[in-house]
Amino acid sequence: MAGQPRCELCGARAAPLRCPGCRLTYYCDVSHQKTDWVSIHSQICHLLSPVLRPQRCFHSEKDRKDGKEQLLRKQESLIAVALCRAQGFLWAGQPLEAIPAALQALRSSSRLLGPASLRLLPIYLLLAEASTGAGRPRQAAKYLSQAQWIVLQSPDCSAALQSKLHRGLGLFSIAEGNLEQALYHLANDVYLATAEFGLNSVEVSGGYFHMANIFFHQNKMDAANSLYTEVSSLWHAWLLSSLHGHQRALQARAEASPFSEEEEGSEDGTTEAQRERGARMLGAVLELREQGPLQHPGETAQILHSLAIIHYLGQDLAKSIHRAGNSCIHAVLDFGESWDGGGDGGGCCRVRLPLALHCRANIAKINPKNSTRTHLPPSPIFPLPAGIQAKGEEPVTMD
């Protein structure tokens, strides 16, 4: 901090401009200041001064303690805001905008926790991802080396973090075009994630998904298909159990007194980040499945159903209804096919169709204002085999 001020964005020594709001950050020119403002500074300008300015001198022990705690809380919230912002830009496909925010998070974190803290790892990985996306591979490599160094320094690093590191390395290798290396890192990622979270957890699906993409690229279709199927079934199973948890929670709340409404939403076990990841991954798989030469209506229905649950849990009811309706159609498609062929697929479809309808009915229950029927996409054009309609409508009451 002491000495000549450095540019907030590039670190250059000559930084004549100063932010008029907080009077704490310096820039070498207007363009840098603008970039930083768009990315993060507009959000944290007012948060910076209480953190960075010299602290007040308290007189009593108690006040000193309180002041310290307050400072800590402020620093934490600063980091959280910056990280959230960076992640948001990255998801929105704007890696360039994400970088200043991530750098801000990195600076604040290392100020708070020291340069070798394991909590810096996710930030470095985020920075690497953003740099790769922005077309700066050398920067990305530098950040990844930093991340690796942190892991090497702490032998008690959890498998979850190591798995994250390997995923970052794998993604970077993909961007470099070194697919064998990428597969190696992603395999490590899957192995470590399994060790931490268990075989059937969604945390494992990320590694599988990227591996599937590589196999797809290498034209090893059987491996890719098998992995994609694994990804969608992992998510589907997890989302179904979350949905049941959510419904149980709703029921419990309905039974409890109407005045206790403190905890909102989080008891179903899904976070926004998880939902976002799931929606992105499943969306990608769905796109591939719809473009591919082989049609898998059963699996497509499963993915659509998963997406419907995600939107439903995220309170995005219109999208949810749309997805659920599509899922219905696919399930019926699948069902119809196996009806004609008389194949073995009928069994699972007979399960899936009620599932989709069940989901739709749930939405209707939660949201009585929207009549579900009006929001449904046009009903299937082809004639249904006799008996299906009746069969399909009934299992709505399956819970």
Next chain:
Amino acid sequence: MARPRRPVKGRAGGESSSCGRAMSPVQMKVLPQAVLQSPGEHPKFIEQPLCPPLEFARIHLIKDKDAIDDYLAKNIKGVSTQEAAAYRNSYEKNICIDMLRRGYHKSFSELLTLIQKWNAFREAAGPGSAIWHEKSLEEQPDKLDQLSHFLTGAEAARRAGHYEKVYDNQLSLACCFSDPEDKWLSNYFYEQSYNTAQLVEIDGGKRKAQAYVNMGLIEEEEGHITKAAEHFETFYELTEGTSWKDETGCTYTSLACQHLWRIYTLLADKMLENKQHHEAIKLLIKALKMAKEGGDIKMHGEAAYCLSLAYHFSGENETALAVLNTSVEIFTSLCDSAGLGRAYAAVAKILASQGKSSEAVKYLGEFMKDAESAHLSQSLVDANVLLGKVHNERGNYNEALEYFSQASEAAKALNNLPLVAETESYCGIAKAHQLMVPFNSHVAAAADPLSLQCLLAWKQNRSDMCTDPLPAEPGKETSDSKPL
């Protein structure tokens, strides 16, 4: 280092140790266990292929400094980051990563599940149990090699839709784990291969048949005889009219007959235990039919023997004797002394129970002659012992002693120590019985001073009744003091 092994269940026997597979734990209660010669061993359907170890993943097993230098000298380029990581990692991790990077995620999850299962078994058994002292699956690189090789092979075949190859891989795995402590693994893969075999269509049901016999054997080992019988029956139906042979050249049909015979005999034994003689006889007739069809003459003889025993238990002695005759004929032609001994013992028992002991003596005399002419020393001992027993029961202790001592001589010639001991104790029994006669008469006539004197004298020297009117023999009462 010697590893403690779990004790192999089943009767003690020499012939089982070679295969290491536990024999059928189902013990027969009524029929003699010795009848079932062949234990429930899985037939050999495939030549066991050996898989090469993974060079890359083995790096970390090099623990010796020189070996590392040697490895480095061979690979002058130095150690890459991946190799360095492989050296740090456990072997299990290397194997898993190798499978994953080739895209075999199902194999990976199956391997992990198996390892977790093993650990769960171990936890459940607790410290001090046999499994507690064994190495975990993770620490046995050779087994991990086999698992990864065949699991990935099976997964690749499944993706391509070649279920017969999936089956072959799973069966290879089942055959790999032949140690008794890996029984659960082998059973697990037999079950998997059974499920896969239901999907195989191109080979005319050959693999399906194999799967059924393997499942049958597993059910039998677990004591589910009825289920096992169902599996073996399906196996039999599938193999009828085929010329399939296993690796040892045995046809599937004869295998089926053999297993069905064994399982029917076991079932019949259960029924005999519950006094359901009629049903047992019905089953044993079925077993006899199977034995005939199987083409194994010895099995045929044993089946006839078991059937005759069942007839005897239900009181139909004439039928029993008639069936026993076939058994005796077969064993004579086979020169099977063990079978002959059992069959003649049954004959003698049946005749004795009918009170026709003279007939029994005649019959056994023939047995002795046959044994002498065929130079079956074991049977000679058996014949003498049986004859001695018959005489002993009739009260002809002198004859009994004679036959028993002949049996003992023959046993000595055989150099079979347990047999010698057994026959000599028979001698001792006969001699004691012999001594009982004069002793009792003397006690009854204790008023007579001569008798009293005799008793007193005997009490003094304990050798023989001195003034015995019967011919006294010098010797001792107990057999164990005799020089062997």
